Amino acid sequence: MSKNILILASSPRKGGNSDILCDRFLRGAQEAGHKAETIRVAERQIGFCLGCDHCKRHEGACVQHDDMAEILKKMIEADVIVMATPVYFYTMNAQMKALIDRTYAHYTEIRGKEFYVILTAADSSLDMMTRTVESFRGFFxxxxxAVEKGVLYGVGAWARGDVSKTPAMNLAYEFGRSA
Incomplete structure (x- = not known):
């Protein structure tokens, strides 16, 4: 059965290690017959949540008029959501965190989704990625x-392209195929 897959790639470094793994996931998903789309979060205008609760008093309408409404609609429509981030100081980057916080207006509508997490980091210790994974689990x-389907660790990848030499490449493709 074909699924609607949304890949949220938050790295500001276009073509970097996170993007490389997202592209592999996308390729696997498309070759398996799924409808898949990647949104480069860093290229979108997403303000941080103001905590004003305007959305709660106005049927989910946010006071900010940026790209988040479109992204949130796609998240609600997706069957599978892939959340990819480079690891900055052992947590997700600011772009991903802003996106997660801005789901507040409609997060109760993001239900029954399968999630994959893609992390890239210079550090090669999987134990050190625990904080980042737990941050995503706090959202889920x-x-x-919400069902966590897999976590992909693209570790030991500092320079652009380093992740291409790791087992994470094959796993990203297989995650996409089996999504």
Whole structure:
């Protein structure tokens, strides 16, 4: 059965290690017959949540008029959501965190989704990635019927392209095919 897959690639470094793994996931998903799309979060205008609760008083309408409404609609429509980030100081980058916080207006509508997490980091220790993964799990636990399908660790990848020499490449493709 074909699925609607949304890949949220948050790295500001276009063509970097996170993007490389997202592209591999995308290729696997498309070759398996899934409808898949990548949104480069860093190329979109997404303001941080103001905590004003305007959205709660106005049927989910945010006071900010940026790209988040479109992205949120796609998240609600997706069957599978891939959230990819480079690891900065052992957590997700600011672009991904802003996106997660801005789901507040409609997060109760992001239900029944399968999630994959893609992390890239210079550090090669998987244990040190725990904080980052737990940050994503903190988001997932707030969503109804969210299912974590896999975490992909593109570790030991400092320079652009380093991840291409790691087993994460094959796993990204296989995750995409099996999504």
């Amino acid at each position: 636990v707030c969503l109804d019927d």
